[in-house]
Amino acid sequence: MDLTLSDEHRQLRELARRFTDERIVPHATRWDRDEAIDRDLVPALGQVGFLGLGIDETYGGSGGDNLAYCLVLEEIARGDSAVRGIISVSLGLVAKSIAKHGTEEQKQRWLPGLTAGAELGCFALTEPGTGSDAGSLATKATKTGNGWVINGRKVFITNGTWADVALVFARTGGPGPKGVSAFLVPTGQEGFTATEIKGKLGMRGQATAEITLDDVHVGDDALLSEEGFKLAMGALDKGRMSVAAGCVGAARGALEAALAYAKEREQFGKPIAAFQLVQELLADMAVETDAARLLTWRVADLADRNLPFGTEASMAKLFASEAAVKVANNAIQVFGGYGYIDEYPVGKYLRDARVTTLYEGTSQIQKLLIGRALTGINAFV
Numbered sequence: 269m270d271l272t273l274s275d276e277h278r279q280l281r282e283l284a285r286r287f288t289d290e291r292i293v294p295h296a297t298r299w300d301r302d303e304a305i306d307r308d309l310v311p312a313l314g315q316v317g318f319l320g321l322g323i324d325e326t327y328g329g330s331g332g333d334n335l336a337y338c339l340v341l342e343e344i345a346r347g348d349s350a351v352r353g354i355i356s357v358s359l360g361l362v363a364k365s366i367a368k369h370g371t372e373e374q375k376q377r378w379l380p381g382l383t384a385g386a387e388l389g390c391f392a393l394t395e396p397g398t399g400s401d402a403g404s405l406a407t408k409a410t411k412t413g414n415g416w417v418i419n420g421r422k423v424f425i426t427n428g429t430w431a432d433v434a435l436v437f438a439r440t441g442g443p444g445p446k447g448v449s450a451f452l453v454p455t456g457q458e459g460f461t462a463t464e465i466k467g468k469l470g471m472r473g474q475a476t477a478e479i480t481l482d483d484v485h486v487g488d489d490a491l492l493s494e495e496g497f498k499l500a501m502g503a504l505d506k507g508r509m510s511v512a513a514g515c516v517g518a519a520r521g522a523l524e525a526a527l528a529y530a531k532e533r534e535q536f537g538k539p540i541a542a543f544q545l546v547q548e549l550l551a552d553m554a555v556e557t558d559a560a561r562l563l564t565w566r567v568a569d570l571a572d573r574n575l576p577f578g579t580e581a582s583m584a585k586l587f588a589s590e591a592a593v594k595v596a597n598n599a600i601q602v603f604g605g606y607g608y609i610d611e612y613p614v615g616k617y618l619r620d621a622r623v624t625t626l627y628e629g630t631s632q633i634q635k636l637l638i639g640r641a642l643t644g645i646n647a648f649v
């Protein structure tokens with residue numbers, strides 16, 4: 269599928285394609301088996317500008333609009349969704365939150381390192397007891413003379429063990445979303461412990477962690493916003509667009525692999541692509557992938573025109589994540605038994621896609637957000 273793109277967008281997409289084919293595709297299976305990407309990929313992503321998209325050049329960013337960001341993430345996720353996730357979190361959730369809400373000092377401190385890939389960020393919202401109900405989080409920040417002491421636990425934190433800065437959401441006021449503030453916590457701080465969660469079904473190349481904050485002292489300059497919940501929700505609106513873009517890439521990768529295999533694999537004396545039932549599988553995959561991309565690009569277009577896009581981001585994330593699971597599952601059907609072993613890429617596409625219907629808001633949460641926007645009735649109260 270193609271729509272009118274500017275020359276700049278096309279060139280950027282071509283750059284991302286080449287980068288993915290050269291630096292990601294040849295290694296993705298090994299990273300998946302080893303449960304870690306080669307860490308030198310992170311500065312390489314920074315060097316090519318993919319960790320600075322949408323960030324001002326003053327802070328080391330590479331500029332570009334939301335569509336540019338989606339084009340790059342689609343290509344990267346075609347190679348490895350785990351790498352897409354590293355970018356979505358460090359750039360999309362953390363660096364962009366600092367760029368939007370940070371003081372000049374906070375921007376100077378963190379953005380050049382994050383955009384260069386010399387440092388990574390993680391987004392510490394989810395807790396063992398609060399996933400969907402993020403506004404009830406229990407991590408607490410207590411005011412001291414010249415700063416804060418933070419105590420609590422976070423779980424399922426992408427980049428958790430690799431991050432240099434954690435965007436930590438902690439309670440500074442009363443119960444509910446209003447009492448939550450956002451802090452930029454250097455992960456080297458005493459009392460900050462991150463433990464990697466091993467044995468994930470997918471996204472195995474990225475480090476997912478459980479984080480404990482045990483009397484972590486930070487200065488007043490660590491406070492990013494006293495309206496931490498709103499900051500988190502705003503970041504997740506864009507985050508959902510980026511997850512959707514990644515799902516489009518994973519779905520496209522699965523479709524391309526299945527197409528190539530169907531033309532090459534022969535049964536009953538002809539390529540299996542000649543069978544109508546295989547063509548039906550492929551056709552469904554192509555339609556789902558293109559529909560997901562169009563919904564995702566609509567979000568980027570709205571955001572680029574400074575129009576509200578939250579509900580559309582929920583729609584795109586809901587559709588694209590479910591589509592990526594279906595498309596990857598169909599790809600396995602086309603591959604038959606070969607789809608069930610990791611010598612071929614399609615099993616990984618399914619395992620990686622599976623988490624996208626869970627994180628950054630489950631499919632059920634997206635439906636309730638869309639329902640709330642449609643009806644004006646809030647299911648969460």
Ligand code: CAA
Pocket residue numbers: 357391393394399400401402403404424425426445497498499501502504505578627628629630633637648649
């Ligand atoms: N932008 C800005 N402000 C927003 C907002 C948005 N998108 N959404 C809500 N707010 C504001 C509201 O206006 C409200 O402010 P006022 O009181 O001043 O009106 C305030 O925030 C509270 O909003 P809600 O009443 O909607 O709060 P809620 O508790 O009912 O929220 C929820 C319910 C929408 C389900 C929310 O908790 C939610 O999105 N849950 C899912 C959490 C999630 O996506 N977690 C992902 C974890 S991060 C992750 O996965 C990253 C990773 O590592 C991969």
